[in-house]
Amino acid sequence: MAKRIGRYTIKMENYPAIIGYAAVCGKKEAEGPLGHYFDYTFDDSMLGETSWEKAESRLQTESVIRALNKSGVSKEDVDFIFAGDLLNQYISSTFGLRSLSIPFLGQFGACSTMAQTLALSSIMVETGVAKHCIAVTSSHFCAAERQFRFPLEYGGQRTPTAQWTVTGSGAAVLGKDGKSPFISAVTVGKIVDLGVKDANNMGAAMAPAAAATISDFFNDTKTEPSDYDLILTGDLGEVGSKLLNELLIKENIDISSKHSDCGILIFDKKSQDVHAGGSGCGCSASVLCSAILNKLSSKKINNILFIATGALMSPTSSQQGESIPSIAHLVNIKSSIK
């Protein structure tokens, strides 16, 4: 049975398994370094729908149905679906998943949502409250740009610190019996706000939250970076990743040889013009639910920390002069349990 170790970390004893997972993405993501790992990619940013928002809903439908098919679990055997996205009132999740008739628990963590949905899903399966849960998130470049920034038609110039919202969705089905990989522990983050106000530099706003959660996890578990094969942040991008490493060095934690970031992995910096990297809920979700879980399943890597980070601001809060509160949730995933 799950037990708390230290102040913030929940250690699994039954090791919930990821029994199916899938990622679907857009054309730009297909052209990136991880393109061949995704289950399906769409050439058309509308996915045949009549709006970008409806297209994003479709991304969630597609990733969930593919993950369910791969898991062999029917939707009638899923007890909860934990889902979220970036759009106002989560319309990607609610419209994308309404036809499934699975008990629905909407989650809000901005780009940290994939770790949050995985954490809650794994706790539910670990404790026997659920037999199966689904964790899913998405984002869509065009829908996010017009909601958070400018109309695409305006053609606004992007700053060097800006990140490119990934068009994609990742979904994972969790259950108590599976071969690999397994959830070993989770750390739920606290809101951290060091006063960063630049909404075009989310990486800088989110790095302190990632540092706090990683530090809490190492304190709680009495482990260190060398115990892990990979320490994978969600979407800090180039700027935030550098800051994260600097912040942790001040606490005598050196993750540099183990650290990677989904926002850096998903696009090719030289050829794809994404400035500081990828971002959006769909970024860490699609990277995790493709290349990374593949490597864990095939035991090419064995023990990772997945830390998705979220910037908890809105255009309204920024317009009112507020800083950007951030959060990071951590999930420790292992290829095998001994």
Next chain:
Amino acid sequence: MAKRIGRYTIKMENYPAIIGYAAVCGKKEAEGPLGHYFDYTFDDSMLGETSWEKAESRLQTESVIRALNKSGVSKEDVDFIFAGDLLNQYISSTFGLRSLSIPFLGQFGACSTMAQTLALSSIMVETGVAKHCIAVTSSHFCAAERQFRFPLEYGGQRTPTAQWTVTGSGAAVLGKDGKSPFISAVTVGKIVDLGVKDANNMGAAMAPAAAATISDFFNDTKTEPSDYDLILTGDLGEVGSKLLNELLIKENIDISSKHSDCGILIFDKKSQDVHAGGSGCGCSASVLCSAILNKLSSKKINNILFIATGALMSPTSSQQGESIPSIAHLVNIKSSIK
């Protein structure tokens, strides 16, 4: 330990207790029939802040601090805070709670959020994953109007089916040891969408979701309306409440003699000009965390069903011609456990 009964319901065996609760509201709510039950009411709709959004954040801060004080639990002893609201990207919750440094799990269920946060908090305490959790939501009339409808200055005419968003917040602290009341069971709802498109008639959109969850709960638990002292819906208002009763009668479930609705209770229909009643996350949260939990604590009532309902649409989805998917979560609360 929590166990599933039937398809959708989780029955508690350790009976998590509500060990502290508080509600804070605005001036109109203070003037309503429940005004004297609230812990504090503010005469100024800005609460001394510089925007309505910041005022709503302050409502959450105030309700949580008051609930913590009444519980005797320090914030350092709270393992998770489950919070949500109606504003885009949940800025009432994130900004209102960022200074607390409590592990934060943002929840999205529109006006069903109070039941959702209570359900997840109680599962965490029941299973021992958390010692203490906080469930909190809020809404603010002025912030909601300008985000979802029209600028207040425009003075738009409201339809007879429209509801009035409550300015208020309710918070509950859950723990394993308490005197009364206790969480006895929870049912997590599925998304229901019967095609209602009128965003000025949320009650009609949400009634089918409430009917589905109530029906699922009675099926799962093999109980009936007469087993409960009160069946309290969140904010269906006049129109939705009538529809709920009609929908359940078709399933041979007659709740009419037990049913009440937070949206009807909070305002005086004759003198307060709220049309079909109150609404908003803060409506069911503030009614539950004042008059209702008082009556359970003092054993004036002993066994209730609290069913908060949410309309999962956004202005964008309505503008794109979509219908309104809805959801309802149920929490069974008892004054004593035998």
